[in-house]
């Protein structure tokens with residue numbers, strides 16, 4: 001069985017949703033407090049030098065970090081969670097998975113922790129505002145790629161859809177998504193309505 005290190009409602013919830021969609025059993029290790037000095041931080045640092053969650057441990061004690069890598073691992077075991085090879089939907093899946101993980105997700109490392117990158121309240125505030133604005137424009141771009149009533153990659157729900165119920169809870173906040181990205185928010189609502197996700201979404205306070 002997999003072991004997943006995370007914190008309820010944090011980025012590990014995306015991995016939990018993916019594991020659940022793939023029908024994989026996993027044991028969740030709650031490392032709440034890992035972002036502050038202490039035993040949880042040392043536990044995560046030993047597994048991931050970036051001190052980030054999620055961290056996945058396999059039955060062979062192999063360590064996997066990076067949510068997109070987890071998605072690729074699960075796709076090997078459950079290919080139906082991405083569009084078929086050779087289709088344009090597949091290309092879209094590949095593009096958006098990398099786009100999300102190269103642009104959208106890491107933006108939080110800058111705006112959640114501006115003190116890591118700049119000194120002084122003024123510059124830190126400016127960094128947060130600029131990065132948050134950049135991220136909102138990325139979401140807006142994504143919204144323009146979506147078709148009403150479809151999943152992120154079209155007719156089939158894929159592992160990409162696992163990101164949205166979690167990320168709409170982060171900045172700029174759910175009210176912004178309802179007002180500005182209604183097609184993306186519709187996907188969130190349809191994910192919330194999936195009976196198989198009821199437990200994992202409830203445990204992560206995402207309903």
Ligand SMILES: N[C@@H](CCC(=O)N[C@@H](CS)C(=O)NCC(=O)O)C(=O)O
Pocket residue numbers: 010011012035051052053054065066067068101105106108109
């Ligand atoms: N590239 C990583 C990003 C993971 C990430 O940013 N995790 C956040 C929590 S949602 C984290 O651990 N933040 C703590 C920190 O950066 O100090 C992934 O895709 O899994």
